[in-house]
Amino acid sequence: MKYVDEYREGETVARLVDAIRAVATRPWVVMEVCGGQTHSIVRYGIDELLPAGIELVHGPGCPVCVTPLETIDRAHAIAQKPGVIFCSFGDMLRVPGSHGDLLALRARGADVRVVSSPLDALTIAKANPAREVVLFAIGFETTAPANAMAISQAARLGLTNFSALVSHVLVPPAMSFLLSATERRVQAFLGPGHVCAIMGTSEYAPIVDTFNAPVVVTGFEPVDLLEGLLLAVRQLEAGRAELEIQYGRAVKPEGNVHARAIIDDVFERCDRPWRGIGVIPDSGWRLSPRYRQFSAEDRFSVGEIVAVEPVECISGRILQGLAKPSDCSQFGTRCTPQTPLGATMVSSEGACAAYVAYGRLRRSA
Amino acid sequence: MRSVRRVWPPAEVRVIDCPMPIGAYDQIVLGHGSGGRLSADLVAKLFVPGFGLSNAPLEDSAIVDATGRIAITTDSFVVTPRFFPGGDLGRLAIAGTVNDLAVGGAEPRWISAAFILEEGLPIAELHRIVASMREACAASEVRLVTGDTKVVERGKGDGVFITTTGVGTVAAGRSLSITNPRVGDVLLASGPLGDHGVTILAQREATALETDLVSDVAPVIGLVRALLAAVPGVRWMRDPTRGGLASVACELAAGARVGVRLVEKALPFRDQVRAACELWGLEPMHMASEGRVIVAVAPEDADRALVALRGHALGQGAAIIGECVSAHAGSVVLASRAGGDRVVAMLSGEPLPRIC
Numbered sequence: 001m002k003y004v005d006e007y008r009e010g011e012t013v014a015r016l017v018d019a020i021r022a023v024a025t026r027p028w029v030v031m032e033v034c035g036g037q038t039h040s041i042v043r044y045g046i047d048e049l050l051p052a053g054i055e056l057v058h059g060p061g062c063p064v065c066v067t068p069l070e071t072i073d074r075a076h077a078i079a080q081k082p083g084v085i086f087c088s089f090g091d092m093l094r095v096p097g098s099h100g101d102l103l104a105l106r107a108r109g110a111d112v113r114v115v116s117s118p119l120d121a122l123t124i125a126k127a128n129p130a131r132e133v134v135l136f137a138i139g140f141e142t143t144a145p146a147n148a149m150a151i152s153q154a155a156r157l158g159l160t161n162f163s164a165l166v167s168h169v170l171v172p173p174a175m176s177f178l179l180s181a182t183e184r185r186v187q188a189f190l191g192p193g194h195v196c197a198i199m200g201t202s203e204y205a206p207i208v209d210t211f212n213a214p215v216v217v218t219g220f221e222p223v224d225l226l227e228g229l230l231l232a233v234r235q236l237e238a239g240r241a242e243l244e245i246q247y248g249r250a251v252k253p254e255g256n257v258h259a260r261a262i263i264d265d266v267f268e269r270c271d272r273p274w275r276g277i278g279v280i281p282d283s284g285w286r287l288s289p290r291y292r293q294f295s296a297e298d299r300f301s302v303g304e305i306v307a308v309e310p311v312e313c314i315s316g317r318i319l320q321g322l323a324k325p326s327d328c329s330q331f332g333t334r335c336t337p338q339t340p341l342g343a344t345m346v347s348s349e350g351a352c353a354a355y356v357a358y359g360r361l362r363r364s365a
Numbered sequence: 366m367r368s369v370r371r372v373w374p375p376a377e378v379r380v381i382d383c384p385m386p387i388g389a390y391d392q393i394v395l396g397h398g399s400g401g402r403l404s405a406d407l408v409a410k411l412f413v414p415g416f417g418l419s420n421a422p423l424e425d426s427a428i429v430d431a432t433g434r435i436a437i438t439t440d441s442f443v444v445t446p447r448f449f450p451g452g453d454l455g456r457l458a459i460a461g462t463v464n465d466l467a468v469g470g471a472e473p474r475w476i477s478a479a480f481i482l483e484e485g486l487p488i489a490e491l492h493r494i495v496a497s498m499r500e501a502c503a504a505s506e507v508r509l510v511t512g513d514t515k516v517v518e519r520g521k522g523d524g525v526f527i528t529t530t531g532v533g534t535v536a537a538g539r540s541l542s543i544t545n546p547r548v549g550d551v552l553l554a555s556g557p558l559g560d561h562g563v564t565i566l567a568q569r570e571a572t573a574l575e576t577d578l579v580s581d582v583a584p585v586i587g588l589v590r591a592l593l594a595a596v597p598g599v600r601w602m603r604d605p606t607r608g609g610l611a612s613v614a615c616e617l618a619a620g621a622r623v624g625v626r627l628v629e630k631a632l633p634f635r636d637q638v639r640a641a642c643e644l645w646g647l648e649p650m651h652m653a654s655e656g657r658v659i660v661a662v663a664p665e666d667a668d669r670a671l672v673a674l675r676g677h678a679l680g681q682g683a684a685i686i687g688e689c690v691s692a693h694a695g696s697v698v699l700a701s702r703a704g705g706d707r708v709v710a711m712l713s714g715e716p717l718p719r720i721c
Contacts, residue, residue: 001639010704045705090571090717091646103714114571114717116645222703337713348646358707 007221008044016226017049020233027053028236030229031178031321032190033171035062035350036220042354044222054233057185057321058354060174061192063139064091064347066274066319069307071167072097075136076105077302078165084300085111085128087121088136089143094337095346098307118143118150125154125162134296137164141195144168144285145259148266151287151294163296166287169272171195172203173283178320179211186321188232190225191217193247198263200255204243212241219247266291275309276316276343313342318351325352332356393486398516407514411488415495416502416509427510429475434535436471438462441528446568447490451560451579452655454525455497460584460655461606462531463505467586468602468658470541470593471533473507478529480514483522494525505584507531543620545600550689551667552617552625553660555588555674556581556682558610559638559652566652566716572645578637583656588679592660595673601661604654608712610686611650613659614697615711617689621661625697627687627709650699651712661689 006012032038038058041047047056060066076097079086086102093102093114106112111131115121118135125133137147147164154162171192178186191204196217204215214235218228228246235242245251265288272284287295312330317323325331325344335341337353344350348357396403413420442458452460458478466473478498482491502509560581567574585604593599601621605613610632618625634649642649656679662670667685674680692698697709 001636001643004643005702008702010702013703013705043707044701044703045707046703049703049705093717094714116571116573120571222705357710 004221007219007223009223012223013046013049013226016223016230017051020054020226020230021051023230023233023237024051024054025237027055028187028233029055029057029185029321030188030190030232031057031059031186032218032225033059033061033175034192034194034220035065035347036194037061037190037192037218037225038351039348039354040220040222041225042358045358046222046225050229054229056229057324058318058351059189059321060178060274060277060319061140061171062344062347062350063143063169064095065315065343065350066169066276067092067095067138067167068273068275069097069309070273070305071138071165073099073305073307074297074302075165076100076102077305078134078296078300079105079110079112081132081300083131085113085124085131085133086136087113087115087118087124087133089138090114090116091347092136092138096340118146119153122150122153122157122159122162125159126157129161131161132299133162134300135162135164137166138168140169140171140192141199141263144263144267145198145256148262151266151291152262154294155291163294163299164287165296166267166285167272168267168285169274170283170285172207173280174274174277175207176210177277177280177283179207179213181320183322186213188214188236189216190228190232191215193217193219193224193250196245196247196255197250198256198259200260201243201245201251201253208241208243214241215243217243217245217247217251219250274319276313276319278316310341315342315344315352318344325355328352391488393482393484393488393491393516395484395516395518397482398514404514411491412495412512412514415492416499418509427475427477429510429532431474431532431534433537436466436469436533436535437530438465438469439528439530440465441526443523443526444565445523446565447494447524449568449580450564452582453494453497454527455494456501457582457655458527458529459498459501459505459507460582462529463501463507463584463586464604464655464658466531466533467584467589468541468604469533469535470539470602471535473505473531473533473586475510475532476502476507476529478509478512478527480512481522481526482514482516483524484516484519486524491525494527501584505586541599541601543601543603543617546617546621546623546661546689547600548623548689548691549664550600550623550661551664551670551685552627552687552689553662553667553670553674554605554610554633554684554686555585555658555660555680556656557633557635557638558605558654558657559634559642559649561655562609562652563638563641566645567641574641574644576637576641578635578641581654581656583679585656585658585679588674588677589658591677591680592670592673596662596666596670598666599660599662599670602658605657605659606653606655609649609651609653610659611648611697611709612711614687614709617659617661618695618697621689622694623689624691624693624695625687626690627697627699629699629702631684631686633682633684633686645716647716648712650709651716659686
């Protein structure tokens with residue numbers, strides 16, 4: 001596969017590992033922010049190639065993981081309403097709420113459909129004028145433009161049977177939150193490549209300055225990740241804290257201006273609870289007043305939702321880089337991808353699920 | 366023994382025209398499963414000519430001559446869409462059962478087919494499915510000897526469900542048990558993997574993709590005969606259907622109590638399969654094939670096995686993909702392209718596309 005295999009080549013990877021070894025004189029803790037980066041690191045065994053002392057910790061960048069249980073329960077309640085067609089990205093189907101997951105609801109008769117583009121939900125709404133079509137609009141800045149596009153087109157088409165359950169989360173406030181925490185381990189970040197492809201990099205400069213932490217906006221392939229790590233370690237060793245872009249083939253400092261414009265039109269900032277972490281101020285997007293008529297929360301009354309997380313779950317500490325999945329007493333025993341207790345096991349991009357998928361279960365046992 | 370070299374699409378596709386409508390209907394109605402006149406019509410006018418069966422009076426059961434060891438397997442087939450690039454439900458229903466016999470070291474001899482039809486199914490579709498089944502039976506030299514049809518109300522089925530049961534004979538001394546492979550054995554794949562799974566997913570609404578990929582669905586008995594003739598000591602074989610290479614490799618590691626080491630760079634995935642899986646966020650090793658085999662042979666037999674597979678029309682893309690090792694017994698490790706190792710797990714649940 002052209003333009004992909006080059007970034008997975010063993011020789012290049014080995015050369016970068018050597019370069020990191022040559023630069024590093026002492027231990028460093030670097031967090032990769034994105035779930036996709038975590039996945040790639042574990043999939044290619046990158047962390048096991050690293051010199052001793054260079055530790056990668058996994059960040060909160062899996063949108064499925066951090067979607068609050070309360071929101072998932074609300075989604076499930078809406079999906080069970082008569083006449084509703086509930087459209088979701090594939091990996092939300094397996095995420096358990098307080099009472100089962102969307103796959104189980106579908107088995108019990110709910111009309112739950114997997115869409116790979118939010119615009120597919122519009123097509124479904126047009127084809128089913130007598131039904132209510134609800135889009136589960138979750139994700140980071142990466143999925144926001146397409147969700148915003150669907151909502152804005154619904155307005156343009158005057159669709160009255162379409163609504164969206166919006167629960168977007170934003171990366172920079174979460175990074176600031178992690179760095180402000182009293183218990184701080186993370187010394188530098190591999191920044192979220194695809195989020196920055198949309199949003200640009202301007203939001204990260206204040207984080208670098210305020211917390212004196214290097215941020216290297218990094219891609220998702222093994223060579224990207226190691227290059228990003230090399231740049232971060234170089235900064236740490238030199239006592240610098242700067243914003244750098246490793247993922248130049250996708251990221252421009254100004255981001256994607258068209259995507260940002262449609263996001264600004266459809267969404268507005270709000271406080272948002274993160275599963276496993278709690279409320280982070282100003283860390284989400286909700287529908288702006290112009291589009292409030294598409295709010296599924298307003299359209300469907302589902303009563304009060306009280307969601308209680310299992311107390312044993314340490315996903316909050318894992319999402320903050322304070323613990324590894326293998327530190328958890330429930331990991332791989334009570335808590336598995338089939339029976340997840342919390343955030344980081346529920347999605348294939350969650351750190352716990354990635355550890356299980358790629359065999360860390362066996363090694364830590 | 367004649368080796369079958371027919372590949373999909375066949376050089377000449379036999380289209381079996383519907384000679385006359387079944388009764389007055391061009392769709393399946395409940396009466397076609399009633400056991401009465403409409404049922405008899407469906408058998409006499411569709412299944413008997415469609416499968417090329419004799420016009421001898423129909424008995425309640427087929428009686429066949431067999432001696433020695435017998436292999437029996439059964440499988441139900443459901444696929445959406447029913448017709449896909451490279452094949453259809455009918456071809457799948459025969460190939461799937463024939464292949465289960467073949468990889469067990471049996472010569473497929475007889476097959477039964479039970480149809481559950483949904484009210485409203487166009488009879489023309491049933492004709493096409495039956496024609497494909499006949500084609501696949503001919504390619505596998507297996508005889509369809511008995512069958513059954515039921516009809517369910519509209520909405521209570523998904524068009525057509527087919528269950529086939531295959532019976533084969535096993536040569537004396539032949540053993541392809543999963544307990545046979547040992548440390549040092551070499552693993553081969555008979556061709557590109559995952560074509561079927563990706564072709565099907567690409568046809569579905571939620572994962573629609575434009576691709577020139579076609580399903581690999583095919584009876585592999587000819588390929589298996591060629592391999593066993595060249596390497597009678599083949600240790601074990603399995604067809605990597607649902608769950609893909611990952612499931613087969615995990616089953617091998619657990620069943621033979623060996624470690625299985627696969628080499629990512631050596632895995633024969635087409636670029637289209639790898640690219641589609643990249644887009645969907647799915648693992649190519651989880652994608653099904655319906656006309657491939659994974660083979661374990663002693664190291665000294667590896668080259669001969671590779672030549673034998675590549676000499677057959679269905680095995681031209683055969684490759685050595687890994688080996689059985691003494692380390693990590695019971696689990697599968699992939700030497701990744703990037704240089705790191707990782708453990709390969711079975712697919713849990715349905716493959717669902719990832720969010721980003």
